[in-house]
Amino acid sequence: MFKIVDKKTLSPSTKLVVVRAPHVAKRARPGQFVMIQIDESGERIPLTIADFDRRAGTVTMIFQEVGKTTMHLGTLRPGDELFAVAGPLGHPSEIALYGKVLCIGGGVGIAPIFPIARALKEAGNTVLSIIGARTKDLLFWEDRMASVSDELIICTDDGSYGRKAVVTQPLQEILMKEASNIARIWAIGPAVMMKFVCKATEPYGIPTIVSLNTIMVDGTGMCGSCRVDLKGETKFVCVDGPEFDGHLVNWENLLMRLCIYREEEQLALNRWLETTQGVIAAGGKA
Amino acid sequence: MEERRKKLNLNRVPMPKQPPETRRLNFEEVALGYTDDLARLEAERCLECKKPTCVRGCPVMVDIPDFIGEIKKGNPEGALKIIKNKNSLPGICGRVCPQELQCEKQCILAKKGAPVAIGRLERYVADWELHNGRRSIPEIAPSSGRRVAVVGSGPAGLTCAADLARMGHSVTIFEALHVAGGVLVYGIPEFRLPKRIVQAEVAYVASLGVEIRLDAIVGRTVQVDELLSDGYDAVFLGIGAGAPIFLDVPGKNLNGIYSANEFLTRINLMKAYLFPEYDTPIKVGRRVAVIGGGNVAMDASRCAVRMGAQEVFVVYRRSEKEMPARHEEIENAQEEGVIFKVLTTPVRFIGDEHGWVRAMECVQMELGDPDESGRRRPVPKPGSEFILEVDTVIMSLGNSPNPLVPQNTPGLETTRWGTIVADENGRTSKRGVWAGGDIVTGAATVISAMGAGKRAALDIDAYLKAL
Numbered sequence: 001m002f003k004i005v006d007k008k009t010l011s012p013s014t015k016l017v018v019v020r021a022p023h024v025a026k027r028a029r030p031g032q033f034v035m036i037q038i039d040e041s042g043e044r045i046p047l048t049i050a051d052f053d054r055r056a057g058t059v060t061m062i063f064q065e066v067g068k069t070t071m072h073l074g075t076l077r078p079g080d081e082l083f084a085v086a087g088p089l090g091h092p093s094e095i096a097l098y099g100k101v102l103c104i105g106g107g108v109g110i111a112p113i114f115p116i117a118r119a120l121k122e123a124g125n126t127v128l129s130i131i132g133a134r135t136k137d138l139l140f141w142e143d144r145m146a147s148v149s150d151e152l153i154i155c156t157d158d159g160s161y162g163r164k165a166v167v168t169q170p171l172q173e174i175l176m177k178e179a180s181n182i183a184r185i186w187a188i189g190p191a192v193m194m195k196f197v198c199k200a201t202e203p204y205g206i207p208t209i210v211s212l213n214t215i216m217v218d219g220t221g222m223c224g225s226c227r228v229d230l231k232g233e234t235k236f237v238c239v240d241g242p243e244f245d246g247h248l249v250n251w252e253n254l255l256m257r258l259c260i261y262r263e264e265e266q267l268a269l270n271r272w273l274e275t276t277q278g279v280i281a282a283g284g285k286a
Numbered sequence: 287m288e289e290r291r292k293k294l295n296l297n298r299v300p301m302p303k304q305p306p307e308t309r310r311l312n313f314e315e316v317a318l319g320y321t322d323d324l325a326r327l328e329a330e331r332c333l334e335c336k337k338p339t340c341v342r343g344c345p346v347m348v349d350i351p352d353f354i355g356e357i358k359k360g361n362p363e364g365a366l367k368i369i370k371n372k373n374s375l376p377g378i379c380g381r382v383c384p385q386e387l388q389c390e391k392q393c394i395l396a397k398k399g400a401p402v403a404i405g406r407l408e409r410y411v412a413d414w415e416l417h418n419g420r421r422s423i424p425e426i427a428p429s430s431g432r433r434v435a436v437v438g439s440g441p442a443g444l445t446c447a448a449d450l451a452r453m454g455h456s457v458t459i460f461e462a463l464h465v466a467g468g469v470l471v472y473g474i475p476e477f478r479l480p481k482r483i484v485q486a487e488v489a490y491v492a493s494l495g496v497e498i499r500l501d502a503i504v505g506r507t508v509q510v511d512e513l514l515s516d517g518y519d520a521v522f523l524g525i526g527a528g529a530p531i532f533l534d535v536p537g538k539n540l541n542g543i544y545s546a547n548e549f550l551t552r553i554n555l556m557k558a559y560l561f562p563e564y565d566t567p568i569k570v571g572r573r574v575a576v577i578g579g580g581n582v583a584m585d586a587s588r589c590a591v592r593m594g595a596q597e598v599f600v601v602y603r604r605s606e607k608e609m610p611a612r613h614e615e616i617e618n619a620q621e622e623g624v625i626f627k628v629l630t631t632p633v634r635f636i637g638d639e640h641g642w643v644r645a646m647e648c649v650q651m652e653l654g655d656p657d658e659s660g661r662r663r664p665v666p667k668p669g670s671e672f673i674l675e676v677d678t679v680i681m682s683l684g685n686s687p688n689p690l691v692p693q694n695t696p697g698l699e700t701t702r703w704g705t706i707v708a709d710e711n712g713r714t715s716k717r718g719v720w721a722g723g724d725i726v727t728g729a730a731t732v733i734s735a736m737g738a739g740k741r742a743a744l745d746i747d748a749y750l751k752a753l
Binding site for chain 2: 234
């Protein structure tokens with residue numbers, strides 16, 4: 001069992017948990033992820049490692065409440081325990097001195113882009129960052145991103161904070177102004193966002209690394225549920241990734257595969273909401 | 287004399303089974319096992335040969351006539367002690383070993399009639415123990431002060447760990463998943479091998495003093511070299527061949543196309559058949575095609591039947607005669623309504639506008655000259671293409687070794703197929719490291735993995751004593 005030692009609410013639907021998992025913390029590197037399972041009847045879901053503390057033996061995960069498992073996770077408190085935390089999984093990000101790099105984080109993708117931006121900065125790169133969300137409430141870690149970025153652009157879809165734009169708009173401007181200065185780009189966020197970032201950078205030929213968040217079961221390469229088509233070659237996100245050259249990704253197939261269990265996800269969520277609300281109502285009466 | 291002659295029955299005592307029309311609707315065990323009376327009746331058939339050939343057919347050399355003799359005497363406890371001397375997992379082996387190719391094939395009665403049902407009797411003894419809640423712990427040698435890391439908790443790792451613990455070594459198993467058992471928990475379905483049996487046998491191994499560390503992925507969480515430098519005197523790699531092979535034809539990544547590993551892992555390990563009681567979903571359509579002809583294909587097709595599919599096809603490129611699946615499992619699948627389309631192979635998968643598989647184009651095959659494996663090579667018949675409408679496809683074409691450990695262990699020699707090179711005792715090219723089971727042989731059987739675990743344990747023991 002893996003104890004939750006800290007928990008924070010970053011936005012109404014984005015939460016942070018710090019979990020004691022010394023075996024993961026010991027080896028974790030930016031870009032890697034863990035598989036977690038809340039309880040014995042739970043499912044295994046992948047969460048990116050947003051931070052780690054080797055001495056304390058803890059790893060930090062940030063997640064958005066989008067369905068049954070993440071909402072359940074969101075109700076847990078310090079002292080509660082997770083049934084399984086396995087990792088670190090996947091390859092770490094390839095951190096090197098590239099020159100000027102651009103880090104783009106969309107929504108909950110701000111969490112995993114942070115340790116990468118930090119490592120790139122520590123490696124001596126000039127780090128330019130763009131973070132974006134639908135609305136102001138969904139933004140977080142502006143200060144942390146600012147602390148590791150030479151320049152930080154913030155945008156919201158509705159203009160409630162920063163620029164009123166989606167992340168690809170400031171990206172286009174940067175590309176037009178100084179594409180030849182940008183050595184490498186990292187983009188993490190919803191699949192659609194990553195797809196459009198890659199479309200924007202492709203004509204300039206700038207290597208664009210994306211971190212794919214596909215459906216996973218074991219996370220160790222034994223099932224292929226996370227398989228992705230890279231220009232005709234099948235790769236497993238859990239062992240070959242999660243980072244890939246975004247220009248090779250078959251985004252249409254990736255987006256379709258993310259929808260496989262949409263009905264079941266809705267059913268599980270509704271059922272969970274009914275039972276938990278029942279519990280809350282019963283508790284209220286008592 | 288007359289009395290004795292009458293007893294020589296050439297037919298084995300049948301084992302009660304759930305009838306097909308009932309078992310199609312549940313995940314409970316199909317074969318119900320012998321009762322005390324049935325077991326004794328079957329045991330009576332054993333001639334207790336002076337030089338038993340059956341023992342030679344058993345990869346771990348269980349003293350078969352001896353344990354059967356105890357059953358005859360009505361002493362299953364004594365039988366258990368004899369079995370556990372050689373085999374730590376009788377509840378599993380009695381169920382999933384292909385006995386027809388091993389012990390039972392060598393039974394002297396097989397020359398005249400049906401061989402003694404050794405597997406069923408072994409299973410009876412193991413079930414008796416579980417049912418009576420009595421666990422016999424064998425003698426354990428005094429502590430050697432040596433430590434061994436066993437990587438993987440499948441049949442090879444469990445056997446190796448149990449044997450080493452009995453020899454007095456301190457053993458830790460590292461398992462990547464959240465449950466121990468390997469293919470016994472994620473691969474073989476409940477209706478063939480109930481998970482409570484696996485958990486009981488894992489608990490038995492733990493009762494010998496073996497520590498089992500779950501969620502520990504060797505190759506990621508910890509490296510083999512670290513184990514060796516952190517105080518383990520030897521490492522045994524029983525990591526299996528768990529990477530699925532996908533048929534490389536257009537449309538293979540459409541929605542609704544699973545690897546058998548994913549399909550079975552969702553069902554067996556994650557209990558998706560109990561969704562939404564359990565959180566892991568699974569999607570099984572009305573018409574399901576399972577590609578392949580091995581035991582895994584039989585397991586997948588029979589799971590699909592139980593998930594409510596209306597028609598389930600096993601699509602295999604050779605004929606039924608060449609199918610690698612156990613005859614008994616093919617028969618079980620047929621009884622449950624699985625339709626066999628042999629001499630057929632898909633050439634592409636056809637999807638709808640939302641990316642879901644809707645059909646597959648197949649071609650019929652005929653058998654040509656024998657290939658390297660000695661089996662006749664299937665050749666496509668030109669012009670025989672046809673469309674089979676399906677909404678779920680399960681690819682069961684075998685597995686290749688998972689590269690995580692070999693990639694991250696310098697000095698460990700592998701073949702071009704990714705299997706680890708090891709001698710007959712499991713010694714690898716790296717000092718202090720042994721390997722056995724599917725990671726050495728490629729996908730094979732539970733019992734051959736156990737045999738490899740056993741031989742490695744003996745060799746590791748000799749190595750540790752010489753240190």
